[in-house]
Amino acid sequence: MDNNKRPDSMQRITTPELAEAFISEQVEAIRQQVGDKKVLLALSGGVDSSVVAALLIKAIGRNLVCVHVNHGLLRKGEPEQVIEVFRNQMKANLIYIDAVDRFLDKLAGVSDPETKRKIIGNEFIEVFAEEARKLDGVSLLAQGTIWPDILESEGGIKAHHNAGGLPDDLNFELVEPVRILFKDEVRVVGSELGLPDGMVYRQPFPGPGLGVRCVGAITRDRLEAVRESDAILREEFAKNGLAGKVWQYFTIVPDFRTTGIRDGQRSYDWPVVIRAVNTRDAMSATVEDVPFALLQHITDRITHEVAGVNRVLYDLTPKPTGTIEWE
Numbered sequence: 001m002d003n004n005k006r007p008d009s010m011q012r013i014t015t016p017e018l019a020e021a022f023i024s025e026q027v028e029a030i031r032q033q034v035g036d037k038k039v040l041l042a043l044s045g046g047v048d049s050s051v052v053a054a055l056l057i058k059a060i061g062r063n064l065v066c067v068h069v070n071h072g073l074l075r076k077g078e079p080e081q082v083i084e085v086f087r088n089q090m091k092a093n094l095i096y097i098d099a100v101d102r103f104l105d106k107l108a109g110v111s112d113p114e115t116k117r118k119i120i121g122n123e124f125i126e127v128f129a130e131e132a133r134k135l136d137g138v139s140l141l142a143q144g145t146i147w148p149d150i151l152e153s154e155g156g157i158k159a160h161h162n163a164g165g166l167p168d169d170l171n172f173e174l175v176e177p178v179r180i181l182f183k184d185e186v187r188v189v190g191s192e193l194g195l196p197d198g199m200v201y202r203q204p205f206p207g208p209g210l211g212v213r214c215v216g217a218i219t220r221d222r223l224e225a226v227r228e229s230d231a232i233l234r235e236e237f238a239k240n241g242l243a244g245k246v247w248q249y250f251t252i253v254p255d256f257r258t259t260g261i262r263d264g265q266r267s268y269d270w271p272v273v274i275r276a277v278n279t280r281d282a283m284s285a286t287v288e289d290v291p292f293a294l295l296q297h298i299t300d301r302i303t304h305e306v307a308g309v310n311r312v313l314y315d316l317t318p319k320p321t322g323t324i325e326w327e
């Protein structure tokens with residue numbers, strides 16, 4: 001199969017059998033392209049990079065070098081899951097980089113959303129490039145580019161950023177084994193490769209992570225409030241059958257405090273905002289009609305379990321006028 005273009009006649013990969021055929025073809029193609037050379041991959045734990053990792057592990061084993069950068073803005077349990085699935089279960093060659101202090105120090109005091117995004121993006125490239133330079137004999141870079149990325153960059157809708165950004169001295173040949181797939185097909189292939197459902201069917205998560213949900217200048221304590229409240233929301237949505245139904249759901253912690261009462265004393269703490277939306281393409285979105293009793297239960301848990309929080313709000317705003325994220 002021509003690996004660069006999706007053939008018009010290509011059948012949509014919807015079944016384990018079709019996924020298996022795709023996997024066999026790609027494993028063969030990867031082996032032909034790569035030979036006994038080493039391949040580098042930035043493994044975020046997102047759907048696309050995880051599926052690419054699993055495919056390459058199947059094809060070339062430990063000649064794939066995965067780099068997982070923890071920038072401190074990941075959801076609760078994410079770095080642990082990447083290590084468990086890839087290092088412990090799949091026996092991948094995985095380099096884990098704890099860059100939490102580095103990112104949070106750079107972000108300290110920065111309140112402008114676009115500046116925050118730029119700092120996170122640039123710092124990520126810098127950390128990854130530093131790691132790449134330390135490795136000898138790696139000449140290929142694997143990426144989780146998918147077919148909509150190609151269509152959108154060809155159509156001029158957005159620059160296809162996957163390949164971009166690395167400094168000129170890092171001149172890699174690209175390996176992009178899922179580039180002809182749509183997202184739903186990537187998920188079917190991921191399941192067939194044995195990745196856990198929690199990884200393959202997870203909701204979208206922005207590159208700047210929890211950083212855009214800790215509104216304004218990020219502080220470690222408020223970031224923890226975002227992470228812990230998000231974990232409670234995800235747990236409750238999973239328990240109550242909403243996890244597979246709602247497109248995206250998360251919490252936000254704004255950078256102001258309000259008065260409350262705790263243990264008979266005045267408290268002065270942050271609010272947590274819950275957002276749960278449905279959409280087809282993220283260009284517009286509607287708000288999920290979450291049962292009121294469940295919202296009350298989640299409020300009870302967040303206000304009692306998350307340090308520094310005394311109030312919970314539900315964001316009723318569709319897109320437009322609100323964007324999905326708060327920054």
Ligand code: XMP
Pocket residue numbers: 117204205206207208248282319322323324325326327
């Ligand atoms: P908005 O907030 O623009 O979000 O309505 C639409 C979708 O895009 C995600 N999003 C991002 N994803 N980097 C990403 O990789 C970003 O900077 C970013 N900003 C928003 C958002 O989570 C939603 O799914």
